[in-house]
Amino acid sequence: MANKLPLQKIRVANFGWVWAGPVVGQTLGFLGAEVYKIESRARIDLTRNLPPFAEGVRDPNRSLSNHACWAGNGSITLNLKKDEAKQLALDFIAKCDVVIENFGPGVMKQLGFGYEELCKVKPDIVMFSMPAAGLYGPLKDIRTYGLSLTSTTGLDSLTGYLDGAPIPVENAYSDPYNGILGAFAIVAALHYRDRSGEGQHIDYSQQEAIMQMVGPAYMDYVLNGRVAGPIENRHPRAMASPHGVFPCAGDDRWISIAVLTDEEWQGLQCAVKKAAGSDASWIDAPEFATHEARLAHIASLHEKLAMWTKQFGDTELAARLQAAGVAAAPVLNVADLLNNPHYKARKTFLEVTHPLGFEETIYGAYVKMSESEPAVRPGPSMGQDNEHVFKNLLGLPEARYAKLVEEQIIY
Template sequence: MARLPLEGIRVADFTCVWAGPFCTLQLAHLGAEVIRIETAARPCVTRLLPPWPDNKPGLNRSGYFNQYNQGKRSLTLDLKKPAALEIAKQLVAKSDIVAENFAGGVMDRLGLGYETLKQIKPDIIMISLSGYGATGPEKDYISYGPAQVPMSGMSSLTGYKGWRPMHVGISYGDPNGGLHGAFAVLCALMYRARTGKGQYIDLSQWETSTAMVAEGLFDYNMNGSQPERDGNRDPHMAPHGVFRCAGEDRWVSLAVRDDNEWQRLCAVMNRPELATDPRFTTLADRKQNEDELESLMTAWTLTRSAEEATEQLQAAGIPAALSMSNKDLATDPHLNSRSIFVYLDHPEVGKKQHIGIPWQLSKTPLTVRRAAPTLGEDTEYVLREILGYGTEEIAALRDRQVLT
């Protein structure tokens, strides 16, 4: 069996919520041994969030936590105790990467800042994923995922004409920051492989989110303008949007990119006369008469299912897709044929469907190796197998409430 890309790499993972765990999830997918450092005194908030199987809460039952921490291990330490801090430092000495996404200054106050850790292990790579970055006048501001979307300018582009800015539906800044973080860690590992030197990675989620919506910023820099919010419409395509179909809450999205596609759409709709209708002949015409255009589209899509509309449009070479529900996603034959979904057997919630690894390498096939850990599941393993503690030492640490 081929060696995994990050096999032999160990991550001391102090992250919580979404951005940090999403970063270390990618490293686990690539074969790294990721060890979460947690505490029962203040468990990661995602351990407390729904959904839970059968709507029964529990620290080890959250679908949110179990999705984004699959493939990892869990070590419980009360970092308020000096003995726990010493164990954390011992783990760092045996690790390649330290990941954290606390508020600015927390790791330094714990005695686990980069300047301290590189004295313990000179080639350590440390990544801090924060809202505002480790420097700058707002570095100590409190940040949370939903705030990253409006901060990036994305909300100013999202919403209906004349209405207030709108959120995009998820805390986009978190997974986006996590992916950027994983990429940065891989770069640091390559640098270390060449030079033998570690480094500190300062990641600002504000910046990683802003980097993904740079078009509006370019427009401002070049023209001093601010794009207007315009619902699902696009300035360069028409029709462009999501249209109601037959059935309850069923929709199809489509985008017509040029006049040739418009003519094909008219043929699919069995309305060839619309191709030469002066209201719709060119993109400029269609944009000028977009309300009427969308009414015509809806009149057609309402007569068929979203699946039928998608198939007919795709057959004509027009980009179209269902607006999928969660049920659609879970049962979609295309997604299931590509093995994106995996069933992981968890000791408390049983076998459940998860989103697995959304890419595959032809020479080094990847697979999710284990379900998310229960709280403290691997404490004995880490202490005994990695750090060399004996049975009596571990028992003494438990008696002193260090391993909680």
């Protein structure tokens, strides 16, 4: 029987660029929506120029990271500096359910694609805007990058080694996070549209969405006036001990271990005692005998545990601890991701053939569906869907299409 996907009747125009916006489209695409990025050779997205490139050939259609992050979006090219291109975009939007954009507030309006304009061509359009700090308010024009936006939410102040300075996360966790949650906002608005007949303009503040992650720490401030600092890898509610990342044998090898219950602690005790060749008496010390005691002596417990873990390889030790009922897992590096048996079994990463003919590795459907096979498509090459959209969907005659290409309107 043919594969049925839940969003297969939804068509999306995606003005999103860089990372977060394209991921919104990608997410809807996995779920069956027909998504087209609107881009142009007149202003090539900077992520299309990020190395490394397929087969080492520098070209905006060969950036490997760009493809993985954009995969699932189709692509049409329109030089929006030209009025005819703007009209074509509006003609296209008239046949869409959703418009996505992640420019600053007001940019879409300047381009001629403000919400009111879109409603004129498609009255029940769902327009999704995801500026850094929302569409209004004193910080609406704040300049940030995805990786530093988190600093305005309190999240960065919690990240780092104990009693030390905040340590930056070296890439924008918030981009894919907001990309995926942004798609939730859109589907919620589609639910509403189908019931009420009305579209709407979603105001998605990336700051506010990310700030939800500090909820537990924020409540401690509300209830006790306590302002948390960096917590290393400790349990955010201080309810577990040990709870951290410990060194293993080998170069930059680590294991995560979290003990929340007495049963898990007993499992850890057994595992430590079973390991030949190490002095295990510390694990029975009275200062570690109860949950409360372990929390009170977490620093010395971590120190002793680290001396023990570093004798073992990370995967070997994780298996050993799991067998004893302890929550432990290796700390993977990038290379491990591709070779890890769990991710292999779940087909997390897969090789696909790009429309231009080369092979590349991207991530597939990271959520598994029991009745639908999510659509996995390779990263778009610029304008790959021009003919389909402009000729089939908008019905442009061949001659007119060719002229628009020649005049660099479809460009």
